[in-house]
Amino acid sequence: MKLQIEKAVYGGSCLAHQSEDAEAGKAVFVPFTLPGEIVQAHLMGEKSGFAEASLQQVLTASEDRVQARCTHFGECGGCQYQHANYSAQIKMKTAILQETLERAGLSELPEIQIHTGQPWEYRNRVRMRVAIVDSVFRVGYNRRSSNEFLPIQECPISAPLLWRAAAAIPQIASEDSLAGRWTQRVTEVEFFINEDEKKLQASLFLKKDQAGFKEFCDRMKDLIPELIGAGVFLLPSSGTQRRAQKPRSLSTWGAEGLSYRAADESYWISRGGFFQVNRSLMDELIHIVSSERQGTLAWDLYAGVGLFSRVLTRGFKLVVAVEVAGEDLARSFKGPGRHAVEATTLDFLRSAVIQRERPDLIVMDPPRAGIGAEVCVLLGRIAAPRIVYVSCDPVTLARDLKMLIDVGYTFEELHMVDMFPQTFHLETVVVLRK
Template sequence: MRLQIEKVVYGGAGLAHQAEAGKAVFVPFTLPGEIVEAELSVEKDAYGGAELVRVIEASSDRVAPGCVHFGACGGCQLQHAEYSAQMRMKAGILRESLERVGLVELPEVQSHGDAFWGYRNRIRLRIAEMDGALRLGYNRRGSNEFLPIQECPIAAPLLWRAASALLKLAETDKGAERWLRGAVEIEFFSNGDETKLQMTLFVRGALSADLKGLCERLRVVVPELVGAGVSILAKESALRSRRTERPAAGASWGAEGLLYRAAGADYWVSRGGFFQVNRFLIDTMVRLVTEGREGRLAWDLYAGVGLFSKALAKAFERVVGVEGSETAAADLAGTLKGPRTQAICASTVDFLRHTVIQRERPEVVVMDPPRAGLGADVCELLVRLKAAELVYVSCDPVTLARDLKVLVDGGYALVELHLVDMFPQTFHQETVVVLRRGA
């Protein structure tokens, strides 16, 4: 079918409408204004999905992808778009997501970007054997099928260099080969300047092999390696969702984490612990969330290792960081050691239920929830709390819009809206929203 692309939607596909039926059709790897030929691949009552056959009239924003695996790999969706066009499309998606729930009085979207290649400080790769050789890769687009890769340009160069070195080592080293054949995935995490590296091997069931020997031999060619560990996954399914997986700790070598320098401070991040993934924009994120805010008390909810808590502690008499993950909460406690700070291991909803009935009220509440957002219970408790200012960091515009509608209906006004492009070349986006009570 011949289609004209109207816009790009959340998820990265271009939206068009069939001329005859007026049905919406979503076509990946297309850009607004383009005329394309596409082949229908999915047909539902209300919409269809199609695969791009060829571009008949290309957008001036179309560029050659920067990775040989683009299109086959499930990791990136927007490499065919010039970077400023990616930013414009994401800003439009953010605004439309908010308007769709009835938030029409919106501040201007302020966009923040930086280097758009080599930005990831963490990658997690699958391990498989193909044609008699061990390979590392990701999932093929839209499936769980293994895709072997030979490069990943959005990853910090150290990460792919380490992955390649490990594969090379396994060609001649029986110990390395044993580990890779026994593992299903491997993760590499580096600090911002690529001087320190952590490695995690994910295995199904216990694996008896010499981790120390593997790491010492790998460190000869990757001297940045400071620590490694084994995570033992459940045996029942190799395709179990990472979000529901609760691995057990196995053998370890070297440091249990690494010191990450960001926004003028040092943060201890345990192996496997969460930290913002874009090494070039972390400082910008901290500045947007904390700069110019001061007072008696601030809360940092979903605090992680304390990225925002530590910056807030410079300007507030007291800062409370709240984190539900035991691993991250332990790192948070190490970050918030001063007499004016407190680290609490608890879910945000439990913390708010307990504190909302207390007299103590923070001037500022910072929130950086996972993709699922705050949810109705947390939003309603925040409305009851009546803090003067809320700063909401979101990685999903749909759940963000849902939550903001509750907060605005509860008496808050949106006063700042920042798009921070933490995930260039992909459809993912990060947003910082500032809300003030009665503004």
């Protein structure tokens, strides 16, 4: 098919129509294209409302098209936008956010404020697969749209220390030693670094345990002096319940986590704990959400390790941080004016409604699934003067915002924070007032 590309859509593809008449022609999604381009595409599959196609040839290229920096772009499932210059990526994401909110029935939107950082080497965490390919031990990711292993030789969106650590795994595996034989049992590895790349944590995943973990860590420390701690985990056995099971911790070496400095605060993150991945925009995100906000009581829901809670204490007499997996939070968020609660946000809000508690500010940074209908109803009953909603998924954000607007909130600020350059993912911060 010859197609005229119209616009970018959430998920990484762009939209065209099989007919010049957009009303009559079926929508076609084509990855690795850009708005305004004319392309030759191959139909891959059709559904009732749309079709999917693969790009065969760019007939008329956009002036925003560039050569991808990574040699694995297109094969690897990690990035979708390396064929676009960075300013074009921002335009596409901003347009996607605007349209997604409008399609949910949200009107009178404030102007989207855009925040960008370093487009490369920004990630502070990677998780990779490990496998033997052609008798050679390799690290890699999944091939795009599949579970097939793709060996890689670079990852330019990751911090240099992360790639150095990843490259050390095959080197150790090739050595005739106890550490080398143990490494060959590894199936996945996760690395996490602090803000200045001086500390590294490693999590290694096996399907079967064996001796040699300490020897591996000692050898890894020789190659990567920044390594301060590591843990080895046993992956669940295959089966229908595997995804619901958590890896079982077997052994640890060194420190159990690391301290991460952001916004003039120090955060303790246990090995495997959640933390924002973008090194260059962390302070900016914290500032948008937390700085220059004042009052008596603030709630930080879905608080994680307290990324926003700590800065909120500068402007509020009491900050209550709520997190269902709250071990790191309880350990570090202590002292006058600080209260950590280990509970689900839903349970916390149900209790707060009964107690008739009403904070001056509510900050929320939920997982990709959003907050959902019952939380929105409870927030409407609590009626805090301001809500700051941080979201990594514009679709679930739009759904939740529509419900919050319906219970009496209005828009005050709208921010697009590009925490995930070279990918279709985007972070949004919305400030609502009652």
